[in-house]
Amino acid sequence: MPTTPTLGDRTLALQWPDGETIDLHYIWLRDNCPCPECKHPDAWERLLDNVEIDLDVKPESASFDEFLDITWQDGHKTSMSAAWLQANRYGREGRDSRREKPVLWTSSIAKDPPRISLGEIDSGDKGLRRWLTLVRDYGFAIVTGVPTRVGAVIELANRIAHIQETHFGREFQVISKPDPENLAFTSVKLTAHTDVVNRRNLPGLQFLHCIEFEAEGGDSILVDGFEAARRLREQHPDMHDLLASVEVPYLFLDNGHDVRNHQRVIVLDGDGNHEEVRVHSALLGAVDLDPELIEPFYQAWQVFGNILRDPELEYEFKMEPGDCQVFDNRRVLHARAEFDPNTGPRHLQGTYVERDDFMSKLRVLERVNNEFRLS
Numbered sequence: 017m018p019t020t021p022t023l024g025d026r027t028l029a030l031q032w033p034d035g036e037t038i039d040l041h042y043i044w045l046r047d048n049c050p051c052p053e054c055k056h057p058d059a060w061e062r063l064l065d066n067v068e069i070d071l072d073v074k075p076e077s078a079s080f081d082e083f084l085d086i087t088w089q090d091g092h093k094t095s096m097s098a099a100w101l102q103a104n105r106y107g108r109e110g111r112d113s114r115r116e117k118p119v120l121w122t123s124s125i126a127k128d129p130p131r132i133s134l135g136e137i138d139s140g141d142k143g144l145r146r147w148l149t150l151v152r153d154y155g156f157a158i159v160t161g162v163p164t165r166v167g168a169v170i171e172l173a174n175r176i177a178h179i180q181e182t183h184f185g186r187e188f189q190v191i192s193k194p195d196p197e198n199l200a201f202t203s204v205k206l207t208a209h210t211d212v213v214n215r216r217n218l219p220g221l222q223f224l225h226c227i228e229f230e231a232e233g234g235d236s237i238l239v240d241g242f243e244a245a246r247r248l249r250e251q252h253p254d255m256h257d258l259l260a261s262v263e264v265p266y267l268f269l270d271n272g273h274d275v276r277n278h279q280r281v282i283v284l285d286g287d288g289n290h291e292e293v294r295v296h297s298a299l300l301g302a303v304d305l306d307p308e309l310i311e312p313f314y315q316a317w318q319v320f321g322n323i324l325r326d327p328e329l330e331y332e333f334k335m336e337p338g339d340c341q342v343f344d345n346r347r348v349l350h351a352r353a354e355f356d357p358n359t360g361p362r363h364l365q366g367t368y369v370e371r372d373d374f375m376s377k378l379r380v381l382e383r384v385n386n387e388f389r390l391s
């Protein structure tokens with residue numbers, strides 16, 4: 017049954033079938049007109065120059081059913097679907113409904129860790145979508161049955177998108193070797209860290225594929241950085257807020273590189289939700305905060321570091337040849353125990369994919385019908 021929206025001075029009020037009323041600003045409605053004059057039908061981008069819209073734009077009349085139909089005072093007509101309006105509501109509630117909802121986890125995830133075989137991924141879009149959904153929700157998934165040869169990890173990553181290159185190149189071999197470029201290429205223990213925190217655009221998804229593993233030790237650990245940040249916020253809000261507000265230097269140096277940036281250890285979105293955790297003890301430069309913040313910073317860094325190392329949060333496992341860890345490097349931290357290179361080889365190959373490309377792939381797989389063009 018069509019209803020007539022109530023036309024106010026700056027907004028109109030719509031009543032949803034469930035009885036709820038929402039107010040929508042005229043300027044916002046006019047800006048989002050999806051007609052072919054305002055939105056290019058093929059490029060799906062805005063043609064309307066919204067710098068030129070009259071801020072006092074007003075409807076002449078409006079009706080609402082499955083579509084909100086507006087005739088503006090200058091005669092332009094706008095027709096927007098109720099589904100689009102519902103999906104794109106503004107304000108905190110609307111943003112929350114569209115936000116990713118990470119499923120936080122602790123060590124008990126070991127009972128049923130997110131795992132998927134390469135065979136399932138390659139069985140069709142459903143398999144690919146299940147893999148990417150696991151990574152989005154849990155921040156990681158172990159892919160099993162990846163061929164144990166150099167290059168297979170690139171092919172796995174390319175099922176999502178192109179590679180995100182860094183100063184380590186397109187990919188890297190994790191083996192214990194003389195003259196290592198970084199600590200991962202030794203046999204020492206690596207505490208829980210985020211890779212490549214020194215880059216402003218740090219790698220999104222990280223892949224670590226086990227090609228050979230006969231050495232003793234070298235177990236893997238994953239930790240949910242968002243659960244750790246949640247605990248820090250609950251237990252020590254002041255320390256949490258300090259790490260989420262000050263910027264510290266992270267740097268990578270070798271003979272040909274000097275890649276450095278100031279970064280926050282905990283990155284929040286505009287609503288205060290955890291968006292990134294950037295922790296890498298080995299890459300922290302000489303902290304250059306104001307003198308009164310030096311001790312509070314180290315105190316907060318250590319308290320957070322200890323939460324990240326709490327066995328209650330650690331998912332510990334041993335990789336087997338053919339396994340590939342795939343994790344969201346902005347959320348899940350990784351670690352490994354020391355290993356003894358004299359007891360046999362340990363060879364992983366790693367690479368990265370941009371987080372935007374990963375989420376884009378998943379959203380495209382989630383498209384049900386042409387509605388996506390409207391949202």
Ligand code: OGA
Binds near residue numbers: 200206224352366
């Ligand atoms: C790395 C790393 C972990 C491992 O290469 O970034 O942290 O298990 N490796 O060797």
Ligand code: ZN
Binds near residue numbers: 050054
């Ligand atoms: Zn239009």
Ligand code: ZN
Binds near residue numbers: 211350
């Ligand atoms: Zn690493």
